[in-house]
Amino acid sequence: MNQKKVKKSGLRKGGFTFKQFFVAHDKCEMKVGTDGVLLGAWAPIDNVKKALDIGTGSGLIALMLAQRANKLECIDGIELDEKAALQATENAQESPWHSIIHIHHSDIYNYAENTQTQYDLIVSNPPYFEPSIACRNDMREQARYTKTLTHEGLLESAQSLITESGLFCVVLPYLIGEQFIELAEKKEWILVKRVNIKDSTDKPYHRILLAFQRQSKVNIECSIDELIIRHNEGYYTDQFRSWVTDFYLYY
Numbered sequence: 729m730n731q732k733k734v735k736k737s738g739l740r741k742g743g744f745t746f747k748q749f750f751v752a753h754d755k756c757e758m759k760v761g762t763d764g765v766l767l768g769a770w771a772p773i774d775n776v777k778k779a780l781d782i783g784t785g786s787g788l789i790a791l792m793l794a795q796r797a798n799k800l801e802c803i804d805g806i807e808l809d810e811k812a813a814l815q816a817t818e819n820a821q822e823s824p825w826h827s828i829i830h831i832h833h834s835d836i837y838n839y840a841e842n843t844q845t846q847y848d849l850i851v852s853n854p855p856y857f858e859p860s861i862a863c864r865n866d867m868r869e870q871a872r873y874t875k876t877l878t879h880e881g882l883l884e885s886a887q888s889l890i891t892e893s894g895l896f897c898v899v900l901p902y903l904i905g906e907q908f909i910e911l912a913e914k915k916e917w918i919l920v921k922r923v924n925i926k927d928s929t930d931k932p933y934h935r936i937l938l939a940f941q942r943q944s945k946v947n948i949e950c951s952i953d954e955l956i957i958r959h960n961e962g963y964y965t966d967q968f969r970s971w972v973t974d975f976y977l978y979y
Contacts, residue, residue, distance in 0.1 A: 744788075746975045748795055749823045753786040755815040760788050762957070763935060764853050767899040768792025769971045770923065770937050771851050773800075778845060780889060781805040782836050782852040783877065787816030787829065789851055792975060794825035804847075805831045806839050808877075836877065840885040850886045850896045854879070856904050879908055883915045887942065895920070896940045905936035916943045919950045928958045 743752040744760040753759045768789040773779075773796050781790045784805030794803055805820075807813040813833035820829035832839060855877055886896045896917065900908055902924065909919055921939035926932065941948065957968045 745977060746791075747977060748975075749791050749819070751786050751788050751791065751819050752815055753788075756786045756812040757809065758785050760786060763899045764788045765792070765972060765975065766925065766935070766937060766955075767851055767853055767897060769796075769975065771849060771897040772895055772921070772939065773797045773849065775799060776848040777801045778847045779803045779849040779851070780845075780847040782850065782882065782886070783807065783854055784816050784831060785809075785812050785853070787819045787831060789853065790816070790829050790831075791819065791823055791825065793849075793851070794823070794829055795974070800828055803829045804845070805829065806834055806836050807831060808833075808835045836885045837881065840888050843889070845889070846891045846894075847889055848891050848894045850890055850894065852882060852886075852896075852898050854882055854898060854900070856900055879911055880915070883912055883917065887915065887917070890942060892942065892944075894941070898938050900936055900938070902933040902936045905938055909938065912938075912940055917941070918943045918948055920948050921951050921953075923953045923955050925955045926957065928960050929956055930960055 742754040743750055751760050764785070765788070769792060771789075771793065773793055776797060777799055778801060779790075779793055779797075781787075781793070781803065784790055784807045787805055790803045790805045794800060805816055807816055810833055813831055817831040820826055820831060823829070890896055898908065912919065917940040919938060920941050921937075923937040924933045925935040925937065927934055955967060955971070956965050958964055
């Protein structure tokens with residue numbers, strides 16, 4: 729049966745409309761995108777009571793986790809950019825989950841040093857480019873490059889904030905993700921879940937979702953899955969649609 733290409737969803741000027749919430753992102757350097765949506769739809773949320781989103785940006789992933797969860801007591805979002813933090817706060821306050829989402833204007837290093845909270849789930853769609861050519865402004869450079877938040881620092885901060893059995897989940901470009909796994913293992917994390925992602929069947933893997941736990945004496949075998957976003961003809965696969973059907977409009 730022929731299928732037409734599907735609209736991406738509720739993209740509109742200044743933001744993005746999902747089924748249960750709206751994300752304004754006109755004050756954020758990094759806009760709503762597929763990477764954040766994939767992480768928000770995939771991160772294991774069962775039995776999670778406290779979650780942390782490092783580099784929350786517009787608050788997208790925090791909002792998606794809140795929609796999916798049934799036992800969440802709080803979601804904290806950390807954002808270094810003041811304008812983005814204010815917009816994430818506004819997005820959270822306008823959502824059905826305003827009572828459990830709390831946005832903090834801070835860097836993760838300072839936050840980790842000053843909080844006593846331990847989290848069952850930590851997520852991050854982190855910067856991943858090494859500092860090289862300067863961006864057009866400092867805020868965009870901060871969001872895209874590992875200048876203010878290195879992967880080593882991210883792993884160490886998450887380690888100090890995670891519960892003993894908690895999960896730390898990230899989305900990264902595929903090759904950078906492979907390097908991230910090596911660094912994480914040196915920092916005594918163990919990889920327990922990964923999803924290799926292709927844009928279409930005939931394309932190479934371009935993104936990767938990773939879930940880590942703190943290393944323990946228990947031997948945990950990593951589960952490996954694959955996600956293909958589109959068929960070669962351009963329309964979304966049933967698999968991708970099943971991931972986002974609770975969020976995207978027109979599904």
